[in-house]
Amino acid sequence: MNINNFVIANKDIDNIVKNSVGVIKALNGNSAIVLFIGKNELKRTEIENLEIIDIYKTGKGYKNKICNICHILKPINDFEINQTDAKGIKTTRPSCRECRKAIDGVKLSNAEKRRMDKIAPAKGSIFVCPICEKRSIVGVTANLVRDHNHETGEGREWICDSCNTGLGRFKDNPKFLEKVIEYLHKYEK
Incomplete structure (x- = not known):
């Protein structure tokens, strides 16, 4: 084993479960310090508790x-x-x-789906996404989705599938979206 080898825990190590993936950060005799990626934790463990993986x-x-x-x-x-x-x-x-x-998270209830379906844009109508403001023809040039709060299951609005994917990528978290704005401003010319 060497520093920077990827390894898995071949048994539970405290709160690190078997098959957790880590990278060796230091070696000392029969022990290693491993950064277990999923928990973002450094753990000292015996080398016999680890297995190198490709x-x-x-x-x-x-x-x-x-x-x-x-x-x-x-x-x-x-x-x-x-x-x-x-x-x-x-x-x-x-x-x-x-x-x-x-x-x-919490899925939309059937009642909430029915409520949102009542306000769904008609197929073939012009739709403007409330987030990206992209104009599209419903069912032709864009797929629309029922956006909802993943913590409560409450429906929000119909949005384009691209914006729905974007919100999901940023975990519906304003903090991450603020970081996106900061990042973009950092590289503005």
Whole structure:
């Protein structure tokens, strides 16, 4: 084992669960200091509790994949199928089913879906997204989605699917969106 090797815990180590992925930061005799990525924690452990992994032999085309949230090496069937690529090969979501539960949060209730459906823009009508202000023809040049609060399950508005994806990427968190604004201002000319 060497510094900067990627490893997995081959057993539970305190709050680090088996198969958690880490990187060796220091070695001292029979022990290592490992940064476990999912918990963002440094742990000292015996080398015998670790196993080197080739991170490039995980994911699509392999039997195991590293979740991009918890950073635990899991069987590929612990990940939902997300899309099919141009070659017809199924692609899985980057995060495991367990982490997706936290990401997805509270779903819209059927009553809330019905309420939002009553205010849905008509197919073929012109729609202006309340976030990006993009104009589109409903059902032709854009897909619309029911946006909702993932903590409460309460519906907000209909928005374009691009903005919905964007909100999801930033976890519906104004703090992250403020950081995006700061970042853009930093590189303004």
